[in-house]
Amino acid sequence: MYQQYFGLSEAPFSIAVNPRYLFMSARHRDALAHLLYGVGAGGGFILLTGEVGTGKTTLNRCLLEQLPHDTDVAIILNPALNAMELLATVCDELGVAYNTEQHTLKSLTDALHRFLLDNYEQGRKTVLMIDEAQHLDFDVLEQIRLLTNLETHSEKLLQIILIGQPELAQMLARPELRQLNQRITARYNLEPLNLAETGAYIQHRLQVAGMTPDRQIFPPAVVRGIYRHTHGVPRLINVLCDRILLGAYGRNKQRADRATLRDAAREVLGEDRRRHAARWPWALAALVLIGCGIAWWVLDLQQEPTATAMPEVVAPAPAPAEQPAAVATAPAAAASAAVTAEQPATLAGAEAPVPQVAVPDADPAGMAATPATPLAWLQPPQQAQAQLWALYSDLPVPAELCADPAGRIACVEGEAATWDELAALSQPLLLDMVTPERFAAATLLLGIEGRRAWVALDAGVSEVALADLAPLWTGGYRHLWQVPVGFERPLAQGDSGPAVAAVALLFAQLDQQSRPLTDTRFNAALKQRVILFQRANGLEDDGVVGVQTLLKLNAALGIDVNAEQARARFARAGEG
Missing domain, CATH: 3.40.50.300 (P-loop containing nucleotide triphosphate hydrolases)
Known part of the structure; x- marks a missing residue:
């Protein structure tokens, strides 16, 4: 009845079982x-x-x-x-x-x-x-x-x-x-849906029924009311939303409102106003009892004897000169410290004293940062590569960083235009840098927070403003990851071998299952599990296990070293 009015091709909230409307929370x-x-x-x-x-x-x-x-x-x-x-x-x-x-x-x-x-x-x-x-x-x-x-x-x-x-x-x-x-x-x-999933569920069904993504029929306030009435049960959401759309159509409204929600809830969920109205006499009686109790308590206090009351002694206020100087100046000192912490590090000439990079007292991971001299984080490429390699292996550093003789550690090379792209990786990254004299250099990045970055030194960790790194960064970066046994190329349904077995075992560990979905052959069940994982992590859901899928899988299992773990290791090395 209301489909054409709202620009829908079919009823979006039918309670009939239709896999096409399945909302994958x-x-x-x-x-x-x-x-x-x-x-x-x-x-x-x-x-x-x-x-x-x-x-x-x-x-x-x-x-x-x-x-x-x-x-x-x-x-x-x-x-x-x-x-x-x-x-x-x-x-x-x-x-x-x-x-x-x-x-x-x-x-x-x-x-x-x-x-x-x-x-x-x-x-x-x-x-x-x-x-x-x-x-x-x-x-x-x-x-x-x-x-x-x-x-x-x-x-x-x-x-x-x-x-x-x-x-x-x-x-x-x-x-x-x-x-x-x-x-x-x-x-x-x-379990039922939560509040955020309830809103996404309603929008999902409307879009499957033909509504454009930019349109909103159920405002957030109405969605909250729907969740409160249905407790996130999809079938009740369907019944209530269907009646809300019918009510909005009958009242010639383009969007649902709270009045329509109240009427719909009363009609389809059996919520009677008389039931709520019948509660007010009991509430009034409770208020009368509470008021009587308070009045009795006040009268009882007034009747207590006052013969033993002690005279009130008022202490003289200290003169302004008696106030401790430290207390008086504390706000100003705190403000001064805050301003100092916000000032970026600058390079000084040889005659002037070298300023230290401003760092917080402690890293969020729990380790203290080491003050660094300017550009101490700018290292020869071989030295920075050795630092990154040591996070993953005790073997000697290969001549080429991305060539592990054992085949268990691989290298990912990329280009980025913004710091946001690097922050999303959450891994220790080797940045391709150049010195002010335009010689090749590198910096081991150990995480980004706001407009500042954590970087590795020869011994320890330092915090540096991104504005200081940006002019010397070429945009290139590299990071390492641990490769499943036998993985040499992307895996798809029908493939077989030890790499398939290793990937199946990783998914079993992720899902806390005692047995993997397959032994050595990439079957349909494993493909469907890969698709679900890819969708949950914003990847292309083609069911093919490639490098990006494995990187997300390693991160979910904590196999690869993340930026916080790397930062903690370098901090401990600096303390030693």
Whole structure:
């Protein structure tokens, strides 16, 4: 009804499950990563829980779209079944032939086992997905557990995904279900959206429905109200936003407002004004009681005897001359120190005393800076290269910085036009510099804060104004990083070898999983995990593992030395 009025091609807040509208918050990305790990782990159970309306079903639809084509899936949407009905439904979903007139648990299990073995021999996977699993009876859960006994010597033949509300996890924690609980290889509880994600979610759905990115229908104040009423549950957000748009359309408004929000919340969420109005007599009674208590306390104080009251003694104020001089001059001294700290270091002639670079008392990382003479941070290139290399390796410095004999340390060379580009890297950087006489030089940059930089000296760390570095910087920089074993070129789906195994292991460590998604072959599950990681880090989401993806992965795992760690090492060296 209101789509054309707001310039939309379809209703943006339908509660029907549509993967196209899936909003990948940080929680949803983590949940999808856990599901992908579970499917690729080679058997067992995967558990996804979450409150009603948080997007569990939509997330699983997204998972189904990303499963490899060699996967057969059975979906159980109605778990109100007994054990035999469940097995029969699974067979029906997978197309397994069985005697529909006379069948038993054994005959159904045997038929399913033969199907799973045939699938395994053909290189296919089989997945069973059960929605609303919190409604399953104990005997049905036990029968599901027995299905995971169907296995080969290396892996389970059936992957089972249990989806339900948080009480499902509580049910599985019961002692009688501990055998099933111990077979869960991946579990995740999907939380509601926070305030920022709620606003992004609303905008995302509107844009998918055809709204231009520069338009705003829901102002921030209304978004805050929506979050307060819905607590970040996506389904409730959809219902409330749909009614708000309908109300704005009926009132001929181009944007939602608080009045429309109040009316919509009352209509679709059942919030009755009379319920709030009925509270005022109780509030009035509480105020009367509090007032009576205060009055009694005041009267009680007035009736206390005053015979023992001591006369008030007023001490004479000290004369101005008696005030300590240090106290009087402290503000002026602090102001003078602040001005001095803001003055940039300048170069002096040979006859004049050399000023020191102004530095704070301590580095934010906890180490003190070493005062430096002018241009002490300008070093011969070989010396600065040796300083950077020592942060990554105890081996002798190679003749060429970017040529590590062991192949485990690589070099990235780049050009930058602004300090902002370097600050975003958060790594120790070797800057290509020139001396005032235009000879080649280098500076080891250990971090940027505001308009000042931390740089390495022969021994210690110094703080220098960026304005002093800028005239001598050519714009070039280099930094080092640790390369996964066997990595020589970008990796994509279908590749195999030790480099793939190393990358898969890094992602398993990032997600705190005991098993990686693959051994040595770059499979579809690993590609999807790479895509999720690339999207979360602002990279091109092509699923190809290149240098930029590995640099972000190393940073997330703390593998490469960051600027703060390098600064701490040089500070300790200076103290020694």
